[in-house]
Amino acid sequence: MSYNNEPKRRPDFTVNQQQPFNAEPPCDALIRNYVTPNDYFYVRNHAPVPSLPGESYRLMIGGDVPQPISLSLSELKSQFPKVQVMATLMCAGNRRDELNKIKTVKGVTWGPAAISNGIWGGVPLRLVLHAAGIIESNFRQYHVCFEGFDICKDNTGYGSSIPIPKAMDPQGDVLLAYEMNGEELPRDHGYPLRVVVPGYIGARSVKWLKSIVVQKEESTNYFQRRDYKLFLPQVNWDNVDQWWDKSPPIQELSVQAAILEPKNGAAIDTGSPYAIKGYALSNGHRIARVDVSLDNGVTWEPATTINGEIKDNTNRYWSWFLWTYTVRSMPSPCRIVCRAWDYASNSMPGDAPSIWNLRGVMNNSWHRIDVVSKSKI
C-alpha cells in the first residue's frame, strides 16, 4: 500500500507525522465547538488510508461465536436499529509533547489536541454480537477482537480488542459506526465502518473494520500486546522486553483536563479580562470540578463547565466537559495550570516527571501553559 491516495485534509492542521498521517486541529478551532466538525476531528492513522467501496464491503464476524456471520453495509443498516452516541475520542498519546520534553519518548509527538468529540451513528456492537449467538453470561471471560483493512506491522491489519462485558453492556454504548456527525463516515475516520468504544483510548476504536473475532484471549495484534502500555518511569528500551507481557493494555481513559486557549507560549493582552478555556473528561464519569491556578497549584479557583445534553437512557458522560475560567488580568509572564476532578474524587497527578513513561502515554498531569504580555515581546 502506498500514500498516493490519501484524503484531502485541512491546511491548518498541525501535522505531527505525514506518513502515516497524524495531525491535530488548531487548539482555538477545537475549543470553538462542543461537537467537533468532521474536518477538524484529529486524525490518528497507522498506515495508508484504505480505499474501500461501500457497495462491496462485508464485515466478517467469527472466532468462537456460535453462528459466524458476514454482513454487508446495507444489511448492517437494514437489519439493525440505528442509534446515535455522542462520544469524545482521545489518543493515549495526547499531551505526549510534555513528557517528551522531560526525556525522549517514542511515539507521535502530540500536543493537547489529540482529542475530539463526535456524534456517531451506527449499530450497537452488542446487537451484532447477539446475532452471532453471543450471550454475555456464557462469554464473560472472552474478548472481542477488531481488525482493520489498514495494513500495518507484519503485513497484518491494525488490530485491538475489548472485553466482552464492555462490548455487551447496554450502557457501554460500543458502536459499529457508519456515520459521523450525521454524514457518511469520512475516509480518514474509517469509511465505510469503524468501531467506536466510548470511554476507551482511541486506539480501541478500530477504523476500516474488516473483521470481528470473539476469542478467549485478548487480541494478539501488535497494537494490543506491544504498544499502548503504561510503564514505570525506569523502564527503558534495554529492559522493556520483560515488561510487555506483565503490563496490562491501556483501555479505559483516566481523568484528564487541558487548556486549549490561550495556547502555550502565546502573547496575549494580560492586562484585560481573559477567558481561559479547555476540556475535561473521565471515561464516562461526570466531571465534578475543574480547577485553575495562576500560582502553579498553590491556590485554585473553579472553572465553569458545560456538558452536552445527556440522554435519559444513559448515566455515562462519554463526551468531554468544556470549561471556561475568566480572569480579570494576569501577571506577565504567567503560568496557567488546570486539573479536573471526576465524581469518584479522582484527580490528576501534579507533576509529569513522576508519571513519565517510555511510550509517553496517558499524560494526565496538571496541564501547565505559559503566556506573556503582548506588550512585553
Add this chain to the structure above:
Amino acid sequence: MSYNNEPKRRPDFTVNQQQPFNAEPPCDALIRNYVTPNDYFYVRNHAPVPSLPGESYRLMIGGDVPQPISLSLSELKSQFPKVQVMATLMCAGNRRDELNKIKTVKGVTWGPAAISNGIWGGVPLRLVLHAAGIIESNFRQYHVCFEGFDICKDNTGYGSSIPIPKAMDPQGDVLLAYEMNGEELPRDHGYPLRVVVPGYIGARSVKWLKSIVVQKEESTNYFQRRDYKLFLPQVNWDNVDQWWDKSPPIQELSVQAAILEPKNGAAIDTGSPYAIKGYALSNGHRIARVDVSLDNGVTWEPATTINGEIKDNTNRYWSWFLWTYTVRSMPSPCRIVCRAWDYASNSMPGDAPSIWNLRGVMNNSWHRIDVVSKSKI
C-alpha cells in the same frame, strides 16, 4: 439515647473518638488478613449503637415506590435469595490525619486504617426494590434513601442515598446485609440489617437500617447534604455556606493506596530485608500496579499485589488489593512512599497540600511514612 449500652470492643483499637465510637484496628493486625475478622473491622459510628431485637425488626420500603412494603428479618431471609459479596469498606475520612497536619480540618482524625474487607451475606437491594415495584427504566433519575435507627443531628436517624442505577445494577452488588463473614451482623456493624454499597464511601452503607425511601431527589439528610463533600483548598468555615449545595456528594471511591507495615514513625531493623506491606483499591476497578519509592517519588519499583478470587459473575474488584514490596535494606532515616494505578490509568496526586480540604476527606495523595533504624534510637 445514651452511651450506656455500647458493645464490647477490642482493647488494641486506636480510639479516635469515644462518643460516638470511632476506632481503627492496629495496622499490623489489619494487614495480616485478606478478609478482616469482625472484631478487627474499623468502627465508624455517628451516634450511640441502637439496641434492636431481631425478632421484632421490620424494614419499611416506601416513598415513590409503586408498592410500599415492609419486611421482617425472617421475611427478608426467606423470601429472597441470599448472596455473598466480598467488599472493602473505607471511610471518606481515611488518612485524614495527614491533612490535619497541614492545616486543621474538621472530622474524626483517622489514620490509614479506616478501611477493612468483609464478606457480606444478605439480599441484593435490587430484588427488594423490584418487589416494591421498581423497574430501573422508569426510575433512572431517582434516588434510594436509607435511614438508620441511630439518632444523630436534629433527632433524625443517620441517612444517605445512592442513585437508582447503582442500586439496580446487577453488577453494582448493593446488598442488604444481615451477615458479616458468616456470622450474624455484630451490633457495631448494624445489627440486624445494614446496607453495603461496594465501591462507595462507607458513609453510604447505612447501618441499623430503618427505612428505604425512593424519591426524585437525593436524601435531604444532613450526612448527604452537609457532610461528605470535597471542597477546593480555599473553602473555609467563613465561606463554606455557598459551597454545600453546588458541590456533589462524595459517592464512589477514588484510587487509593497506603502503607500499613511498617507503621509511620517505627524503629525497625533497616539493615535487613524488610517486607513493606499495604493495600490499594479503586471503586471496583482492578489495580494495575502499586509503586513503592524510597527516594520520595524520584524512582519507583513495583510491588507484588494479591486480590481475592474474583467470582465468574462479576467484573468488579470491590475488595482491596494487598501488596508487598521487599527491600534488601533501607537507609536510616527512610521515607517510604507508595502510590497505586488502576486499570483506567488513574493514579494518585503527589502532594497532600494541593488536595487539602476543609473536611479532610478523600486523601489519596501518595502515602508517605518515615522510619528509622532501631539502632539509631
